[in-house]
Amino acid sequence: MSSRSRSSSAPAFTAVVTAIVKDLITPLIAAIWKQPNFSTLTFTVHGSKFLSGDFINALIAFVIIALVVYFLIVLPMAKLIMGLERNKEATERDCPECLSSIPLAATRCKYCTVEVPPPIVR
Numbered sequence: 761m762s763s764r765s766r767s768s769s770a771p772a773f774t775a776v777v778t779a780i781v782k783d784l785i786t787p788l789i790a791a792i793w794k795q796p797n798f799s800t801l802t803f804t805v806h807g808s809k810f811l812s813g814d815f816i817n818a819l820i821a822f823v824i825i826a827l828v829v830y831f832l833i834v835l836p837m838a839k840l841i842m843g844l845e846r847n848k849e850a851t852e853r854d855c856p857e858c859l860s861s862i863p864l865a866a867t868r869c870k871y872c873t874v875e876v877p878p879p880i881v882r
Contacts (some may be wrong), residue, residue: 777821778821786813
């Protein structure tokens with residue numbers, strides 16, 4: 761996948777999610793509140809007009825995009841990394857005296873110089 765196609769897919773995905781929120785999810789929420797056009801919800805404070813409907817649309821779109829990124833990118837990568845780390849063979853062990861990490865084959869700790877017994881093979 762080239763960088764050009766990657767960069768054009770993110771805005772396209774965002775546009776699709778925004779359209780779904782604006783045209784499907786928002787009208788469903790608006791129907792519950794008996795408001796025909798949810799995106800035009802506003803409130804006024806000291807003469808300043810706040811477009812709360814547009815903000816809620818943007819917030820819902822953000823949450824959907826965040827969930828998609830989490831479940832399609834972050835979670836699979838975390839599982840992949842955990843699987844790779846779990847299959848690693850141990851190359852070090854802790855010194856019983858000073859608890860420093862030392863190589864498995866070591867017979868003496870390089871930090872406190874205490875003799876260490878051979879590792880237990882399981």
